[in-house]
Amino acid sequence: MLRVTKPRNARSKRAMKEREAKVVENPKTAIFIRGSQTSQAVLDAMRDLYSLKRANAVNFNKKNAIHPFDDETTLEFFSRKNDTSLFAVALHSKKRPNNLILGRTFDHQVLDMIELGIEKIKTIKEFGTRTCGVGIKPLMIFNGEAFGQNEDLEKLKNVLLDFFHGETSEKISLEGLEYVISVTAGPQEANGNVGKIYFRTYLVNKKKSGVRQPRIELEEMGPSIDFALRRTRHASDEMWKQATRVPKELRVKKVKNISYDGMGDKMGRIHLGRQDLDKIQTRKVKALKNKRPSEDDGDDQFGSASQGSSKAANRKKLKEAITIDNV
Amino acid sequence: MDVSQVLEEHKKKFKSVQVEKVIPLEFDLGLLAAFDVNMLDEEVLRKGGNNVNEYLKSISRDNAQLLMNQIMEQPIEATEEGVMAQLPVPETVLPREKPIPKEKPMTRWEKFAKLKGIKKQKQSRMVYDEETGEYRPRWGYKGANNTDQEPWLIELGGNDDPMEDQYAKRREEKKDRVAKNQRRQQRNVEEAAYKSTKKGQTGDDARNLRKQELQKKLAQSKFSTASMGKFDDKMKGEPKIKSGKRKHDPTVMDAKEEKMRSKDLLNRVNRASEAGKNIVNTRKAQKTLKKD
Numbered sequence: 001m002l003r004v005t006k007p008r009n010a011r012s013k014r015a016m017k018e019r020e021a022k023v024v025e026n027p028k029t030a031i032f033i034r035g036s037q038t039s040q041a042v043l044d045a046m047r048d049l050y051s052l053k054r055a056n057a058v059n060f061n062k063k064n065a066i067h068p069f070d071d072e073t074t075l076e077f078f079s080r081k082n083d084t085s086l087f088a089v090a091l092h093s094k095k096r097p098n099n100l101i102l103g104r105t106f107d108h109q110v111l112d113m114i115e116l117g118i119e120k121i122k123t124i125k126e127f128g129t130r131t132c133g134v135g136i137k138p139l140m141i142f143n144g145e146a147f148g149q150n151e152d153l154e155k156l157k158n159v160l161l162d163f164f165h166g167e168t169s170e171k172i173s174l175e176g177l178e179y180v181i182s183v184t185a186g187p188q189e190a191n192g193n194v195g196k197i198y199f200r201t202y203l204v205n206k207k208k209s210g211v212r213q214p215r216i217e218l219e220e221m222g223p224s225i226d227f228a229l230r231r232t233r234h235a236s237d238e239m240w241k242q243a244t245r246v247p248k249e250l251r252v253k254k255v256k257n258i259s260y261d262g263m264g265d266k267m268g269r270i271h272l273g274r275q276d277l278d279k280i281q282t283r284k285v286k287a288l289k290n291k292r293p294s295e296d297d298g299d300d301q302f303g304s305a306s307q308g309s310s311k312a313a314n315r316k317k318l319k320e321a322i323t324i325d326n327v
Numbered sequence: 328m329d330v331s332q333v334l335e336e337h338k339k340k341f342k343s344v345q346v347e348k349v350i351p352l353e354f355d356l357g358l359l360a361a362f363d364v365n366m367l368d369e370e371v372l373r374k375g376g377n378n379v380n381e382y383l384k385s386i387s388r389d390n391a392q393l394l395m396n397q398i399m400e401q402p403i404e405a406t407e408e409g410v411m412a413q414l415p416v417p418e419t420v421l422p423r424e425k426p427i428p429k430e431k432p433m434t435r436w437e438k439f440a441k442l443k444g445i446k447k448q449k450q451s452r453m454v455y456d457e458e459t460g461e462y463r464p465r466w467g468y469k470g471a472n473n474t475d476q477e478p479w480l481i482e483l484g485g486n487d488d489p490m491e492d493q494y495a496k497r498r499e500e501k502k503d504r505v506a507k508n509q510r511r512q513q514r515n516v517e518e519a520a521y522k523s524t525k526k527g528q529t530g531d532d533a534r535n536l537r538k539q540e541l542q543k544k545l546a547q548s549k550f551s552t553a554s555m556g557k558f559d560d561k562m563k564g565e566p567k568i569k570s571g572k573r574k575h576d577p578t579v580m581d582a583k584e585e586k587m588r589s590k591d592l593l594n595r596v597n598r599a600s601e602a603g604k605n606i607v608n609t610r611k612a613q614k615t616l617k618k619d
Contacts, residue, residue, distance in 0.1 A: 142361070209341045245426075
């Protein structure tokens with residue numbers, strides 16, 4: 001039957017409302033899941049990525065028998081339970097050692113995912129520098145032309161942007177620009193495969209430069225990971241279309257009659273409305289002056305008419321005069 | 328000494344914020360992202376070693392500098408929380424987390440109000456109580472519409488029973504009113520839920536659906552007694568349950584008839600397989616296999 005879950009108290013009602021679909025959405029939350037078989041490298045990577053994503057992340061400490069590329073149901077269950085839309089799964093096997101799967105869900109269904117093999121890792125702890133604050137938005141840099149050419153890398157770029165961009169805000173504090181995530185797509189391998197992907201994280205040091213913009217110096221903070229691209233799953237066209245639909249309320253309305261030229265100058269077109277010919281100021285001629293209708297005025301037509309109609313007649317005369325003038 | 332020279336001297340004290348690039352970077356300032364499509368130094372990257380990290384750091388620095396310069400060009404204002412830069416709307420298409428919320432279906436009252444052109448009017452929360460000369464909330468605790476306790480004096484009509492407890496009656500009446508309203512709320516919720524399903528577009532059939540399901544459940548419950556509901560009390564207007572007795576063909580039948588049937592079956596299989604159709608109900612077949 002059409003069973004509708006009804007909140008039992010105000011707190012659960014609020015919680016349910018928080019989970020509802022919204023026009024302007026909450027920042028995406030990620031779950032970090034540990035597979036049944038893991039290695040130290042992949043766990044290190046998970047921990048560090050979690051520390052970058054913290055505040056909007058849920059960490060699973062226990063092992064889960066999970067294989068996202070074979071069976072999505074567990075993942076979708078976790079996503080629904082925790083109300084998350086991003087996931088990272090750590091796995092390790094003989095066939096695919098040090099496996100990290102990044103992906104996202106739409107409406108708690110797996111949308112797309114990317115499998116990355118960790119070839120080398122240096123953790124935040126190993127660098128031992130100071131770290132950035134919790135919940136701080138990173139500057140994201142993608143280097144390499146491959147990001148625009150390879151479909152899988154393009155997807156990776158999109159996933160990473162989605163993973164780390166945090167809350168969309170109109171304003172950003174300049175002091176809050178604390179760290180940089182730089183992702184570089186290395187040269188293609190000899191067999192035509194996608195090359196290594198270098199994931200680096202740096203702290204930003206702003207130095208005086210004598211001009212308005214500060215001079216940027218970077219200090220490596222970690223994690224620093226070399227990835228190899230493995231399996232990928234792209235979203236189906238239908239699902240992607242659904243997921244990227246923009247709500248009516250957020251669509252930018254087309255502004256009429258305003259345009260910008262090549263120099264960025266604003267041009268406007270104004271409508272003045274129809275010109276009233278009756279009120280137009282014409283040449284002042286004595287003959288066209290309004291005569292007071294009086295009895296000694298010899299004109300029979302005017303004399304017999306009332307005052308109002310004589311005015312109308314005068315106006316008619318005036319119009320005739322205008323046309324004559326124009327000719 | 329010239330002014331320009333002084334400036335030049337001053338500038339030399341600091342490192343430059345300018346970066347030269349063959350292809351200018353693309354930015355998505357809404358996401359604080361920069362995309363560099365310039366050629367990388369493949370030799371360094373192929374070789375590996377510590378040089379790779381140095382190289383990555385240097386290009387990251389250059390690009391971070393360019394990104395920072397770009398952010399500084401945005402309108403900047405000083406607020407209480409610090410210096411803030413205004414960011415444009417993100418350009419990169421990122422998928423949503425959940426589908427766009429659907430418009431909630433109207434309740435029966437809302438539909439009626441729209442039809443009649445009744446508009447909601449803002450009411451004050453407190454109303455003046457003339458008897459006590461105080462303001463009371465319109466509803467709720469100690470509300471003005473609370474008729475449980477007052478008036479303490481109840482006037483009886485000519486036909487009313489003088490021996491009846493009028494206070495209890497009044498309480499009962501209120502309970503009934505509340506219950507009725509709750510039933511209506513439930514109906515609205517059910518109709519809305521039915522509308523959101525694929526089947527129901529109008530929502531008027533929600534009641535029908537519930538009826539059908541109730542009858543189905545009833546039939547099931549009857550079927551599950553030892554006597555298959557034969558001795559159960561009948562309800563008013565209860566539908567007749569179709570008994571599910573299977574008819575079996577006789578084991579021995581006319582040879583001609585049997586031949587015909589087998590032929591028919593084979594023909595059907597043949598035709599379907601020629602047309603490339605799958606005539607086997609795989610789900611059923613799997614079930615039987617599992618049972619074996």
